[in-house]
Amino acid sequence: MRHLKKGRKFHRKKDQKKALQKSLAANLILEERIMTTPEKAKETKIIVEKLITIAKKQDLTSLRNLKKKLPEKAANKLYYEIAPVFKNRKGGYTRIIKTAKRRIRDGSPLVILELVEKSLLMAAKTEAEEKK
Numbered sequence: 340m341r342h343l344k345k346g347r348k349f350h351r352k353k354d355q356k357k358a359l360q361k362s363l364a365a366n367l368i369l370e371e372r373i374m375t376t377p378e379k380a381k382e383t384k385i386i387v388e389k390l391i392t393i394a395k396k397q398d399l400t401s402l403r404n405l406k407k408k409l410p411e412k413a414a415n416k417l418y419y420e421i422a423p424v425f426k427n428r429k430g431g432y433t434r435i436i437k438t439a440k441r442r443i444r445d446g447s448p449l450v451i452l453e454l455v456e457k458s459l460l461m462a463a464k465t466e467a468e469e470k471k
Contacts, residue, residue: 347382360386365413367433368421371460372453376442377435380452384433391432394422420467424459431455 349356363383367373368390375383390408393401394417405414425432436451454460 347378349379361409364390364408365410367452367454368409368413368417371457372451374438374440374449374451376447377437377450380435380450383452384435388430388432390417391422391425392430394418395426397422420463421454421460424456424463428456 349359351359359379360382363373363375363379364386367383367387373383390405393404395401397418402414402418405418408414409417432455434453434455436453438449438451440449441447442449
């Protein structure tokens with residue numbers, strides 16, 4: 340029985356699964372769009388949306404919690420650039436778009452996982468570059 344054991348295993352041990360999820364979440368935050376399998380995208384979506392909700396609080400505790408769960412570069416980008424864009428949004432920060440592509444080596448279907456407010460993120464980037 341799998342009582343209280345949520346989440347997919349991905350045929351990996353616990354530490355390997357945790358590292359995979361951490362790297363997928365960091366890549367999504369840094370690149371703002373990644374291509375992966377549907378199962379990995381669904382798990383990553385859950386993680387990233389929780390992290391964005393933490394970052395929206397904009398206090399020192401939330402920044403420290405993000406730095407525990409993500410690499411420093413990704414945590415800083417999430418806290419300083421991405422979270423202010425989603426300040427007025429109550430959820431649904433990411434979207435999964437199905438594609439017709441399949442991975443060459445094993446034929447797995449691929450999807451695109453991206454942050455929703457793409458245009459606002461681009462505007463925030465240009466503002467940050469202008470300030471520098």
